[in-house]
Amino acid sequence: MNKTYKKWMIAVFVMILAGSFGVWHVFTEKFTDTADLKSDYAVNVPDFINEFKTDINQANKKYAEKIIVVSGIVSEVKAAYTTVNIIMKESGGDAYIIFAFQQQHLAEARQLKEGDRIAIKGSCSGALYSEILETESISFKRCTVEK
Amino acid sequence: MKKTILSAALVLSTGLIFAQKKTTTSAIISFDATTSLDKLPKAENKTVIASLDTRTGKVAFEATVKNFAFSNPRIQEHFNNAGWMDSDQFPTAVFKGEITNLTAVNFAKDGTYSAVVKGELTMHGVTKPVVTTAAVTISGKTINAVADFNVKVADYGIEGPAIGAGKVSKDPKISVTAEF
Secondary structure: HHHHHHHHHHHHHHHHHHHHHHHHHHHHHOOHHHHHHHOOOOEEEEHHHHHHHHOOOHHHHOOOOOOEEEEOOOOOOEOOOOOOEEEEEOOOOOOOOEEEHHHHHHHHHHHHOOOOOOOOEEEEEEEEOOOOEEEEEEEEEEEEEOO | OOOHHHHHHHHHHHHHHHOOOEEEEEEEEEEOOOOOOOOOOOEEEEEEEEEEEEEEEEEEEEHHHHHHEOHHHHHHHHHHOOOOOOOOOOEEEEEEEEEEHHHHOOOOOOOEEEEEEEEEEEEEEEEEEEEEEEEEEEEEEEEEEEEEEEEOOHOOOOOHHHOOOOOOOOEEEEEEEEOO
């Protein structure tokens, strides 16, 4: 086996190894803890809801899949089965923002009470106009209480 | 006058107490498209809006597609992109239906009842009929409903190489839990 052939074999082996590692990394990767992520936007409840009520499509394009810190007052702590969601509503209306938490942050969400003034960071999934509730509903996933 | 006001207040409060349309902002829908080759394609949406009218048996669900949360970022991206759910164009999945054997469910008595739910599921811009059985548990003023069914993704115009390669199920299991 001459030297050139050996070099090629080693090069191909390294490429296969690197490629395999890349594929393995992509498919075993988990989402970073939201608490460690830099936010794309910081908003308050009334202004945020108002953007969606003004133009839901435009707001969805702007905010979908962005990491956003939302500041406001807890309107409802919604416990459901093994999970808990936090809801912040617009003042004097029915439109709301609902936050679903990452598993490691559920305990801190359970500590919250109606009326608490807090900031929550999460990945915005955008809004829908609910025919059931006849109002806008803005959803978040992978949330954490912002410290 | 006082009697009229009192009577009106009594009627109003009675109506509220026995409100027939129940709603929740936090129903949970799980989506499991795992196969023996890939355990990653499964997600949960914990912010589903749902309603149940105990008088007519009408049920409805609305889910923001982007709020189905996967554990893996790449699978999350694939799920939402144009080749799959195309959530930019079809941001909402909706089910509208009714309990067809409503007399078999006694909402006023604690217990677990088997409810047949028939309706239409709209996702990816396509509407198809769905029939499933839900376990409805009454406990005091709380109504819990649980149902599982499978959907053929091809029926909704969702196809892709991962399905053909056996990495994503052709008929993922949808699990629904709602507490009213």
